[in-house]
Amino acid sequence: MEISQKEYEKLTQEKSPDSKLLRNCFWAFIVGGIICVIGESFTQLYMYFGADETNARTWTSVTLVFIGVLLTALNIYSKIAKHAGAGTLVPITGFANSVAAPAIEFKSEGFILGLGAKMFTIAGPVIVYGTLAGVIYGFILAIMK
Numbered sequence: 484m485e486i487s488q489k490e491y492e493k494l495t496q497e498k499s500p501d502s503k504l505l506r507n508c509f510w511a512f513i514v515g516g517i518i519c520v521i522g523e524s525f526t527q528l529y530m531y532f533g534a535d536e537t538n539a540r541t542w543t544s545v546t547l548v549f550i551g552v553l554l555t556a557l558n559i560y561s562k563i564a565k566h567a568g569a570g571t572l573v574p575i576t577g578f579a580n581s582v583a584a585p586a587i588e589f590k591s592e593g594f595i596l597g598l599g600a601k602m603f604t605i606a607g608p609v610i611v612y613g614t615l616a617g618v619i620y621g622f623i624l625a626i627m628k
Contacts, residue, residue, distance in 0.1 A: 507568050510566055510567050510568065510570060511567055511568045511569045511570035512570065513567075513570065514563065514566075514567035514570035514571060515567070515569070515570035515571070515573055515574060516570075518547075518570070518571070518574045518576055519574060521547075522543050522547055522574070522575075523543075525539075525542070525543040525546050525547070526539045526540055526543045527539075529542050529543065544575055547574070547575050547576050547579070548575060548576070548578070548579040549579075550576060550579075551575070551576030551577070551578070551579030551580050551583070552579045552580075552582075552583040554576075554580075555579070555580045555583040555584050555587065556583065556587060560576070560580050560584075561580075561584070564577075564580070
C-alpha cells in the first residue's frame with residue numbers, strides 16, 4: 484500500500500490527539516511550583532534547626548532526590564508526571580526520577596548489566612555534559628584571572 488506524503492500527513496493529523504497546550508502549561512507550572520515550595524520549605528526547616536544556608540540547601544537537594552526516588556519506586560512519580568509533564572521534569576526530583584526509573588525497570592537483569600548499565604541511560608548524558616561544561620568553564624575562569 485503506497486500513500487502520498489500529503490495523505491500521510493492528513494492521516495496522522497486525524498489520528499493524533501489534540502494538544503491541550505494551555506492546560507498542560509498550567510499543570511506544569513502548578514506542580515513545578517509546588518515542588519519548589521516544598522523545597523524552599525525544607526530549606527527553611529533545616530535553617531530553623533540550625534543549619535547555615537549552604538548546608539540547608541545541600542540537605543534540601545538530598546531530601547528532594549530521596550523523595551523523587553521514593554515516589555518513583557512506589558510508582559507514584561510517573562502518575563504525577565502524566566498530568567504535570569515538565570513540572571516534574573525540571574526540578575531536581577525529575578533528575579532523581581530519570582536515574583531511578585531505568586534502574587528499577589532493569590533490576591531483574593542483575594546489578595551490572597541491568598541496574599548498573601541502565602541507571603544512567605537517560606541521566607548519563609546530562610551528567611557527562613554537565614561535568615564537561617563545568618571543567619571547561621573552570622578552565623576559562625582560571626585563564627581569565
